[in-house]
Every structure is written in structure tokens, then in C-alpha cells.
Amino acid sequence: MPKRSVGITRRRFLTSTAAVGATTILAPNRRPALAQGVKATISFWNGLTGADGKVMDDLIGQFTKETGIAVEQQRIVWPDLYAKLQVSTPAGEGPDICLIHTVEVPHFASDGILEAIDDRTLEAKGFRGEDYLPSPWNGGTYQGKRYTIPLDVPQHTFFLNPKLMKAAGFANPDGSLKLPGSKDELLQMGAKLTSGDVFGFAMGSGANIGRYTWSLHNLLWQNGANIFTPDLKKCALTEPAAIEAAEFWGAIFAKNKIATPANANPRDAFIAGKVAMWIAGSWNVSGLREAKVDFTVAPVPKLFKQPIVFTIPHQFSFPKPKTQDATRREAAWTLIRWITDHVAEWTLRAGQVSANRKSHTDPRITGDPALRTLLAQGPYWQHGQSTPKWVPAENLTRPVVESVYIGQKPVKEAMEDLARQINALPD
Amino acid sequence: MFAGRRRALRRRVSPTPYLFLLPACLLFLLFRVYPLVNGLWLSFTNARLGRAEYAFVGLSNYEKLLDDPRFLLSLVNTAYYTVASTLPILALPLLLAVLLNRGVACKALLRGAFFFPFTLSVVTVGLAWLWLLDPVVGPFNYYMRRIGLPMPSLLAEPQTAMWGIVLTSVWWVTGYYLVIYLAGLQDIPRHLYEAAAIDGASAWRSFWSITVPLLRPVFLFVFVIHIIGSFQIFGQVFVMTQGGPGDATRTVVQHLYETAFQSLFHFGSASAMAWVLFAVILVFSLLQFRILRGHAEY
Numbered sequence: 001m002p003k004r005s006v007g008i009t010r011r012r013f014l015t016s017t018a019a020v021g022a023t024t025i026l027a028p029n030r031r032p033a034l035a036q037g038v039k040a041t042i043s044f045w046n047g048l049t050g051a052d053g054k055v056m057d058d059l060i061g062q063f064t065k066e067t068g069i070a071v072e073q074q075r076i077v078w079p080d081l082y083a084k085l086q087v088s089t090p091a092g093e094g095p096d097i098c099l100i101h102t103v104e105v106p107h108f109a110s111d112g113i114l115e116a117i118d119d120r121t122l123e124a125k126g127f128r129g130e131d132y133l134p135s136p137w138n139g140g141t142y143q144g145k146r147y148t149i150p151l152d153v154p155q156h157t158f159f160l161n162p163k164l165m166k167a168a169g170f171a172n173p174d175g176s177l178k179l180p181g182s183k184d185e186l187l188q189m190g191a192k193l194t195s196g197d198v199f200g201f202a203m204g205s206g207a208n209i210g211r212y213t214w215s216l217h218n219l220l221w222q223n224g225a226n227i228f229t230p231d232l233k234k235c236a237l238t239e240p241a242a243i244e245a246a247e248f249w250g251a252i253f254a255k256n257k258i259a260t261p262a263n264a265n266p267r268d269a270f271i272a273g274k275v276a277m278w279i280a281g282s283w284n285v286s287g288l289r290e291a292k293v294d295f296t297v298a299p300v301p302k303l304f305k306q307p308i309v310f311t312i313p314h315q316f317s318f319p320k321p322k323t324q325d326a327t328r329r330e331a332a333w334t335l336i337r338w339i340t341d342h343v344a345e346w347t348l349r350a351g352q353v354s355a356n357r358k359s360h361t362d363p364r365i366t367g368d369p370a371l372r373t374l375l376a377q378g379p380y381w382q383h384g385q386s387t388p389k390w391v392p393a394e395n396l397t398r399p400v401v402e403s404v405y406i407g408q409k410p411v412k413e414a415m416e417d418l419a420r421q422i423n424a425l426p427d
Numbered sequence: 428m429f430a431g432r433r434r435a436l437r438r439r440v441s442p443t444p445y446l447f448l449l450p451a452c453l454l455f456l457l458f459r460v461y462p463l464v465n466g467l468w469l470s471f472t473n474a475r476l477g478r479a480e481y482a483f484v485g486l487s488n489y490e491k492l493l494d495d496p497r498f499l500l501s502l503v504n505t506a507y508y509t510v511a512s513t514l515p516i517l518a519l520p521l522l523l524a525v526l527l528n529r530g531v532a533c534k535a536l537l538r539g540a541f542f543f544p545f546t547l548s549v550v551t552v553g554l555a556w557l558w559l560l561d562p563v564v565g566p567f568n569y570y571m572r573r574i575g576l577p578m579p580s581l582l583a584e585p586q587t588a589m590w591g592i593v594l595t596s597v598w599w600v601t602g603y604y605l606v607i608y609l610a611g612l613q614d615i616p617r618h619l620y621e622a623a624a625i626d627g628a629s630a631w632r633s634f635w636s637i638t639v640p641l642l643r644p645v646f647l648f649v650f651v652i653h654i655i656g657s658f659q660i661f662g663q664v665f666v667m668t669q670g671g672p673g674d675a676t677r678t679v680v681q682h683l684y685e686t687a688f689q690s691l692f693h694f695g696s697a698s699a700m701a702w703v704l705f706a707v708i709l710v711f712s713l714l715q716f717r718i719l720r721g722h723a724e725y
Contacts, residue, residue, distance in 0.1 A: 083688040086477035107691070111477060197563060197572070208669055261562040261583035262672035269563040392691045399497075403673030408585055421497075425691065426473075 040331040041070040045085065046099035047078035051286045052350040059345060063338050069331045082108075085319060089113045092322030096332040099151065102139035102313045107388035109142040115318040116145045125333050127340075135381040136313035136355035142386055148315035149336055150355035152346065155311040155381060156218055157282050157374060158298040164276035168193045177296060183248050183303040186277070190258030193276040200258040202266035203279045210281065211266070212401040213394045214310055218279070219245040221382045223304035227397070227422065232387045235422040237415045245304065246404055246411045254407025262406050270295070285370050286351040297370040299377055309377045312384075313355055347371060353378075389425050396421045469698040476692030488699035498700060500674055501682040502707075504589065508678060509657035512593045516653050517646070520601045524608035525638070538609070542602035549599070553666025556595040557582070560667075582668060585675035592663050592676055599663075600656075604649050611645035612638070647719040651712055658708045679704050 048056050053075055060071045074095065076084060082104060088094045090113070100108065108114045122128075127149055129137050140148035160177050170178040170189060180186035190200030203218075204211030220226055225241035228234065236242060252259040260266050260275060267284060269275045271293050279300055288295055300309045316336045318329070339346065344359035346352065353374045354360070365371045384390045400418040403409045409417070470488055474481040492498050523541060527534055544552065559567050562580030571578050581591035615638065623633045661680035664670060670677035670685075679700060687697035 079689060083476065083692070086692055090477050090479060111475075113477065197568075199563070261580065263557075263560075263580065263582035263588070263668060264562040265564070268558075268561065272564045274563050388691075392689075395685055395689045399670060399674045399677065402671045403585075406583075406585065406672050408673045426693075 039068050040327045041072060042097065042328050042331045042335065043072045043074065043095040044097045044099075044335065045074045045076065045081060045095040047076060047081045048099070049075055049077055050283065051290065052283070052352070055346060055349040058349075059339060059342060060335075062342075063335060067334060067338065069334060071335060086111065086113060089319040094319035094321065096318070096321075096328050097335060098317050098319050099314050100148065100317050102136065102148075102150075102311075102315055103384035103390050103394070105140060105147055105315060105317070106142045106386050107391055108317070109145070109147045110388045113319055114147045115320045116147055117149070117318070119146075122146065125337060131357055132355050133357065133378055133381070135311065135378075135383060136315075139313055139383050139386075140315050148317045149340070151314040151316060151339065152343070152350070152352035152354050153311050153313045153374075153378075153381060154352055155282050155309050155374060155377060156214075156279055156300050157285075157309075157370075157377070158300050159270060159278040159280060159284070159288070160296045160298060161270065161273060161276045161278075162294060162296055163273065164193060164198065168276070177298070179298055180277070180301045180303075186301060186303060187251065187256055187258065190252065190277065191256060194258045197274055199260050199269065199275050201252055201277045202260045202269065202275045203252070205265060205267040205280050205284065209394050209398050212399075212405065213397040214281075214312070215279070216246065216249055216397065216401045217384070218300065218308065218310035219249055219303065221308040221310065222302065222306055224306065226385060227390070227393050228385050228387060232385060232389075235393075235419040237419045237422070238412075243412055243415055246401070246415055248303065249401065250404045250407060250411050253405050262402060282352060282370075282374050286349075289351075297373045299373055300380075307380050308382045309380045310383075311381045314352075389422070392425050393422045396425075466698045466701055469694050470702050472695045474694040474698075476687065476694050481695070484695065488696050489703070491696065492699055492703060497674060497677065498679075498682055501670075501677045501679045502703075504674075504676060505658055505660065505678045508589055508592060508660055508676075509654060511589065512596055512657055513650075513653060515593065515597045516600060516604065517649060519597060520604035520649075521608050521642075523601065524605050524612055525634070527605070528609060528612045538606070541605050544599050544601070545603040547599070549662030550666055552595060552599045553663050556591070556598070556663075557667045560591050583672065585672045588668055588672055588675045592660070592667065595663050595667065596660070600653075604653075607645060607649060608642070611642050615641045643719065647715065650719070651715050654711055654715065655708055658704060658711070 044060070046053075046056065057073070060073065064070055078101070081098075082100070085094060085098055085100075085108070094113075105114070109116075132150060133153070136150035136153050140146055140150055158179070160179075162177060165171060165177045168189075170193075172178055178189075180189050186201065193200030204215040217227070220242055223241045223245045225239055225245055226236055229236045237246075253261065260269050266275055266278055266280065267287075270278045270280075271288065271291050285297065300307065316339075318332065340356055340358070343354040343356055344362045344365060347354050347359055347362075347365055348368070348371075351370070353365070353371055359365055360375055365375070384394075397418060400409070400414050400421075404411055404414045471483055471485060472481045473484050473487075527538060531537065547555075559565050560580050560582045562568055562583040565580065568578070568580050579587070581587045581594065619637050619641075620633055623637060628636065659680055660678050661684065664676050664678050664681045665684065668676045670681045683697050683700040683704070686693050686700065
């Protein structure tokens with residue numbers, strides 16, 4: 001990905017000034033001005049350990065320069081970040097702001113780790129539901145209370161290796177690539193693309209929850225199934241739609257051998273040109289561009305009843321402090337407001353589309369084929385169910401789903417076993 | 428006479444040595460004994476990380492462990508790893524130490540080369556071997572294919588994944604045990620070998636009749652340390668397989684970690700697992716001492 005110039009030309013300055021002026025005049029009451037004169041040092045914890053961390057560093061550097069508010073970031077891999085947040089916050093050692101995933105909201109909220117945000121504060125700070133896409137906005141609530149403000153929407157997308165696809169004859173006359181329209185078609189295409197150490201298909205990345213659990217979630221949701229029943233009281237993985245989705249998951253490797261083996265990293269395999277079709281997270285886009293991989297992005301194919309796309313939005317949260325510090329809180333709000341206002345830069349450089357609609361019509365974003373694809377998936381976004389048991393269930397799901405993938409366990413038996421374990425999770 | 432006894436008594440109760448010992452004792456109490464005792468207490472509670480309130484639940488956490496098939500499987504896997512890794516970890520460093528002790532060329536260089544992996548962190552070692560053994564892009568499988576021996580990756584199959592972990596561990600710790608064996612070998616008096624040679628003993632006979640018996644204390648040390656370390660294996664599993672494929676490499680500490688830090692932060696259950704593991708290690712360590720201690724003298 002070419003580096004963007006950070007210098008400001010006279011033309012850009014005048015254009016920006018005019019745009020900001022116009023925005024201020026046309027919508028004077030929608031957004032309060034940034035808090036002026038707030039001088040504070042705030043702590044901001046996040047798990048942006050990839051290329052997106054560097055982007056956040058740059059944005060925060062710019063924020064500090066503009067506002068005088070210093071931000072001390074702690075960047076820790078997500079699982080460790082959550083354990084640390086769980087321990088530090090009750091001890092009064094939590095950060096002023098913490099970036100978390102949507103699925104973490106229910107258990108942190110129910111454990112009293114996060115502070116609720118009331119409607120008046122939300123309104124005063126200029127955050128309104130209609131400015132956001134519904135899925136990530138609604139993900140910031142738990143039992144009717146809001147706890148977080150969404151930043152962006154990491155999501156699944158469909159990566160394709162054009163060279164392998166064309167070599168197998170999966171190209172349309174106009175040069176575009178042929179995409180699978182159903183699970184059977186995907187299996188057929190995958191079989192044709194698989195040869196030697198080249199695999200037709202892969203889903204997810206790594207050997208962790210991101211590969212196994214989230215991949216299953218996407219398949220379940222496409223088939224109208226879910227981990228829990230709608231009332232969230234018991235596990236729904238033994239329902240026929242869930243079994244059908246899991247059977248497909250087992251079919252791609254254990255039965256049809258069209259996907260990468262267990263403990264292979266599909267991301268590395270895709271970069272090495274050994275995977276033709278890959279459903280994986282949008283967070284891979286910038287890394288693939290940096291690695292100068294030849295790839296195309298398409299919408300996640302509809303394999304079952306509906307073209308649902310797995311998402312796991314990032315949310316800004318306020319861990320509950322032992323004593324309130326109004327200055328620091330104000331500074332924290334200023335940071336969230338500032339990043340929300342500059343979210344187009346975040347999207348362009350980190351490769352994640354924003355939850356806020358503000359940047360969705362930005363020509364720089366709509367002009368990028370990958371970002372345009374991610375935005376087009378918006379109507380089909382779905383995230384985890386709003387229960388504190390979601391994350392523990394994710395952890396229980398990974399090994400069971402992996403055993404289905406490698407054919408170690410019959411699907412029905414595995415799903416029944418998993419449902420038993422999930423139902424046994426304590427409240 | 429009485430004055431002399433009083434002086435001797437004063438010398439005996441002098442506080443100076445205790446003052447020197449005090450900092451270490453305090454640190455030991457604070458960072459070893461207190462967590463241990465607190466962990467034992469937590470194992471009888473429903474404590475959760477980050478929650479101030481918790482209740483005493485008696486033996487409930489221990490009873491649940493008996494009904495937890497994944498915990499029982501993790502115990503079996505840990506025992507499997509311990510047994511599978513013991514022979515290579517005892518034998519390979521010994522073989523290398525005996526060779527190095529015989530005055531091979533570049534001895535210092537070889538000793539450094541063998542010890543080098545042990546200077547690396549477990550994460551570095553795990554990531555390196557994860558890549559080496561990657562079924563698709565790893566060099567191991569690539570070269571096997573090139574020489575006409577295509578084979579599935581060790582890590583990809585549930586039947587072989589634990590051997591991938593064993594291989595990594597052996598590569599990592601061989602240098603450490605090699606140094607210990609070398610020190611033991613160099614403590615064996617040379618004249619014993621010379622006397623054996625005069626009596627016409629072969630090298631093999633000298634090894635079995637002199638080296639092995641006189642290395643028994645070293646064997647005991649290596650064996651006990653290795654068994655304790657094996658039951659606590661975590662780093663390699665966490666980095667390389669996270670317990671997979673399926674639960675094929677799930678070990679007790681991996682299961683404990685997930686229970687304590689990923690799955691609802693259940694410190695009560697995790698503490699119970701830790702104490703079960705402690706009991707298992709204690710029993711095995713005592714058994715080893717009992718079996719090997721009596722033969723250590725020469």
C-alpha cells in the first residue's frame with residue numbers, strides 16, 4: 001500500500017478549511033465543539049497489535065498536537081488485554097478508555113467493569129444512533145443500557161487469488177472472477193482448484209478462535225442458526241440448521257480435502273499463493289497489500305439461506321474508575337469525538353470501515369475496491385449474541401469445531417457435546 | 428567454664444545470620460507461600476477474576492473436575508507428553524555429552540551450539556517450530572515432498588500433534604541437560620576408566636559399569652526436573668496448537684489457563700486444577716526419589 005503524504009498543501013488546507021466551515025455552519029447543533037483548554041494525560045488500552053496500531057499511533061500523535069491532550073497507550077494482545085482489564089478496573093487501575101470487541105460488552109457490563117453511558121451524556125457529546133449503522137451501534141448496549149461507542153467494523157470478506165482462479169477457468173468473459181453461489185458450487189470449485197499443495201478454499205486464520213469459532217459463526221448465521229436460542233437461555237447448536245452448517249464445515253476438509261489442514265495458517269498459505277478462495281477477516285487487507293500479494297476482494301458468498309457476514313466491531317468503552325476525574329473523562333470524550341471525526345483516515349489506512357456513516361460517502365473510500373466491498377456488506381452484518389456467556393462459549397467451541405473439521409468426531413455427536421458444555425456454563 | 432558456655436550460647440543465638448536470611452525469607456513468604464496458600468483457599472471458593480465477592484463452596488470445584496471430560500483428557504495428554512518426552516530428553520543429551528566429553532573437535536563451539544536453543548524464549552521456539560512444521564508453507568513438509576516422501580505435518584493430525592510438541596521441547600532443552608550431564612561426567616575420576624581399560628573392559632562395558640552408576644545423582648536430578656517441567660508444559664502448546672487439533676494437545680496448564688483467563692475468569696476452578704496438578708507432581712517426585720535415591724551412593 002503506497003504511503004500517504006502527511007504534508008498539507010495550500011490547496012488541501014483551503015479545501016479542508018472550507019469543508020469544516022461548511023459543516024459547522026450547516027449543522028451547528030449536531031455536534032459540540034471539542035472541549036477547549038482541556039489539558040490532561042489519559043490512558044488508552046487497546047489490542048491493535050498489527051499494522052492498525054501504527055495508524056492509531058499516528059492519529060493519536062495528531063490528536064495530541066491539535067488538542068494538547070496526551071494519550072498513554074497500552075497495547076496488549078486482545079486476550080491478555082481483557083484479563084488485565086478484568087483485574088485492573090476493580091482495583092482502580094483501569095484505563096480512561098479501552099477499545100474492546102462488541103462480544104465483550106455483555107460480560108464486562110454484567111461484571112460491573114464498564115460504566116454505562118446515559119442518553120443525556122451521549123446527546124451532549126454529539127453521538128446519535130442515526131449516525132451509525134444499526135448492527136455496531138446496537139452492539140454497544142446490554143440489557144437496555146449503552147456501554148460503548150463503536151469505532152469500526154472488522155468483518156469477514158472473500159479473498160481470491162486471481163492467478164489460481166483464472167488458471168482453473170473461473171473467470172468471466174469480462175475478466176472478473178467467477179464466484180460460488182452456493183455451498184455445493186463452492187465445494188465443486190474448491191475441488192477443481194485443489195491440487196498438490198495448493199488448496200481451493202480456506203476459512204479464518206491461525207489455529208485459534210478466529211479460524212474455527214468465527215468461521216462456524218458465519219456459517220451458522222447464514223443458515224439462520226445461532227449459538228443460543230433467541231431468549232439466550234440455552235444452547236441452540238443441536239438444531240437441524242446448526243448441524244447442517246457444521247456438516248458443511250466438516251465437509252470442506254475432513255470429507256472433501258479442499259481446505260488447508262489443521263494447524264496450517266491459511267493467511268500464510270494465501271500469501272504464498274497456495275490458497276485460491278479464502279473467507280477471512282478484513283483486518284488482513286492492509287497486510288496483504290503491504291506484502292504485495294495479488295488478490296481480489298469480493299463479498300462473502302451466500303452459502304446457505306442468507307448472505308450474512310460475520311463482524312466483530314471495535315467499541316470505545318469507559319472502564320469504571322474508583323474516583324471520577326471530570327477533566328480526564330472530558331479528555332477521553334474529546335479523544336473519541338476526534339477519532340470519530342477523523343475516522344476516514346482510520347478507514348483508509350487501517351483498512352476497517354467505520355461504524356459511523358460519516359465517512360461512507362468519502363470518495364477516497366468508495367474509490368477503494370476492497371473498502372467498497374466491505375461497505376456493501378453492511379446490510380448483512382451480524383455479531384455475537386448479547387449474553388455474558390458468549391465469550392466463554394466461543395472458547396468451548398474452538399476445539400469441538402476443530403475436531404469436526406478434521407473428522408475426529410461425528411458432527412451430531414460433536415454438536416451435542418458442545419451444547420452440553422455451553423449449557424453447563426455457570427451464570 | 429560457665430563463662431565459656433555463655434559465650435558459646437551467645438554465638439549460637441547471634442541474630443546476624445537470621446538478618447541475612449530475612450530478606451530472602453520474606454520474599455519467599457510473600458511470593459511463594461502466600462500465593463500457594465491463597466490458591467488453596469481459592470480452590471474452595473467460587474472466586475472469579477475481578478470480582479471482589481466470592482463464597483466458600485467446599486469441595487465443589489474438585490467434584491466438578493471429576494465430571495469435566497476435558498480436564499480428564501488434559502491429564503491424560505499431559506501424562507502422554509511426559510512419558511513420550513522422557514526417553515529422548517534423558518538419552519539425547521547424555522549421548523551428546525558423552526561424545527563431547529571424549530574430546531571431539533570444536534568442543535566449545537559444539538557445546539555453545541547445543542546450548543543456544545535454551546537461551547531462546549519459549550515463544551520464539553514455539554513460533555519457529557510452528558512455521559517449520561506448518562503443513563502448507565513449512566520447510567519440513569516442503570523438503571519431505573522434494574525428496575519424494577510426502578507426509579502430513581506432525582501438527583495437523585491428532586495422532587501426531589503431541590510428537591510435534593515433544594520434538595520442539597527436545598530441541599529446546601537438550602542443551603541445558605547436556606551441560607548438566609557434562610558436569611557429571613567430568614566429576615567421574617579418570618582412573619576408574621583407566622583401571623577398567625587395564626582389566627580389558629570395552630568402552631560399552633565401561634559406560635554401563637562406570638558412567639551410568641556414577642551418573643545416578645545426575646540422572647535423578649534431570650529426571651525429577653524433567654518430570655516436573657513436563658507436567659507443567661504450557662508455552663509450546665499455547666503458541667503452537669492451543670491444545671489442538673481438537674483437544675489432542677490440551678494439557679492441564681493450557682486447560683487451567685483457559686479456565687482462569689479466558690472462560691469467565693473462574694479462578695476457583697482453575698485453582699482446584701492447579702492443586703490437583705501439584706498433588707500429581709508431588710506424588711511422582713516422591714516416587715522418583717524413593718526409587719532412585721537408594722542407588723545414588725558409590
